[in-house]
Amino acid sequence: MKNFVPLFIFILILTGCNNPGGRTWMIPVSIDPSDLAYTPSSMESFEERRSQLIDSLGSGYVILRSADQSSSNRHEFRPNNYFYYLTGYEDRGSYAILSKDPHASYTLSTPPQNIRMQIYDGEVLDAEEIMEKYGPDQTVTYREVRALIDSLVKTGASIYIDRSDRTFMRDLQEMAGETGSTQFKHIGELVDELRVIKEPMEVEYMQKACNITAMALTNVMRECKPAMYEFEMEAVIEGTFLEYGSAMPGFNSIVGSGPNSTTLHYEPNKRLMEDGDLLLMDVGAEYGYYTADITRTLPVNGKFTAEQGKIYELVLEAQKAAIEQMIPGHMFTDANDTIKEMINQGLVELGLITDPGSPWQLSFYTIHGTSHFLGMDVHDVGRYRDRELEPGMVITIEPGIYFREKALEQAQEMFKNDADSAVIAEFIEEITPVYEQYVNIGVRIEDDILLTTGGNINLSRYAPKEIEDIEQIMK
Structure with missing residues (x-):
């Protein structure tokens, strides 16, 4: 197959060969649309x-x-x-x-x-x-x-x-x-x-879509500074998409800074970014009608604060542990369970959860699920319930923690069906002094994982996500 991954290479991928990504900023993507022929x-x-x-x-x-x-x-x-x-x-x-x-x-x-x-x-x-x-x-x-x-x-x-x-x-x-x-x-x-099980041609398109998106996110890390607008970062992202042959984003780009980083599907992308903000970008290039879906969160001024770093590392470590659970034979929900357990424990240690056994207290911070199929649609088709993972699936893994400015005043309405109002009031009173240290911090980290016979391959591995790497690029 001209310009496509030969079948034997695809088999190597599916048997879990070591990926060449690791911690590198050299992203293997070229300006060559001939593979779309x-x-x-x-x-x-x-x-x-x-x-x-x-x-x-x-x-x-x-x-x-x-x-x-x-x-x-x-x-x-x-x-x-x-x-x-x-x-x-x-x-x-x-x-x-x-x-x-x-x-x-x-x-x-x-x-x-x-x-x-x-x-x-x-x-x-x-x-x-x-x-x-x-x-x-x-x-x-x-x-x-x-x-x-x-x-x-x-x-x-x-x-x-x-x-x-x-x-x-x-x-x-x-x-x-x-x-x-x-x-x-x-x-x-x-x-x-x-459509759930991807063929070699589909995997190649998705890998290139991920590489283009990784290049776009890395370019933002190089360009981002306080007193720039969110739409300037969106322009860097979508300009990079076009530069490398992606005709359009696979979905509307989410580029949210400061308080907007805590809005899950924020799309206006119009705010002037400020010193001390986090910038959350949930974006994906489409290539050959297949989309990437990668989220990275970075400090607008190039340096995470202590509070931002604590939340970021908690999300990152939970994501890494969850990716290890994404292997054939495990259940679709296993990764999500791992994330819940680790984030719950981390928030307890930070004094932000008062009852470790309370599902609604964890939901107060995490809000959304952590995985979906990926392919031609960003939330691709396929059955989720009671599903065992299989080689050839491509699944996102995207834990997040959000400290919304109005969350404390909305808690009674959010969880009125889950807990007594007095219990919610006690929770709010106890966590408020700690919560206020983290207001307007929203962190989500998302990668696109290909299931293989021997484990998995992170298709979005070239998008930097370690704090050390992000801060180094942004210097």
């Missing part, structure tokens, strides 16, 4: 996915749309994930139909074209070129595919669709009429578990 080998991957899906399809049909003609992401057009995962085809306004039909199990429509569209958007592949490159059994025109879809819907057969494409779903329901609404099922029922 659609090759015969990548065609085989898409063919295998379609084959597995069709084997489980029964008598129904899969009907997917690349995306609406007018749909776009924050920066540019992007095909819907399920459509791309099964076809590798990127043009807007196209449809894919899959079935057990032995003569036409895979139909792909050519996008609508007229002279105006050619002038504004450029030419697209014709039917013959699509057949050769993407391998459908047949191609049909835009008008023909709409008529074909209408006829399939009217058969009353089960139709698997992408329910996130709400406009198309409404079109299909109108075709079916009131009696046909129950025939539509979500394509995720057939595909989501395939």
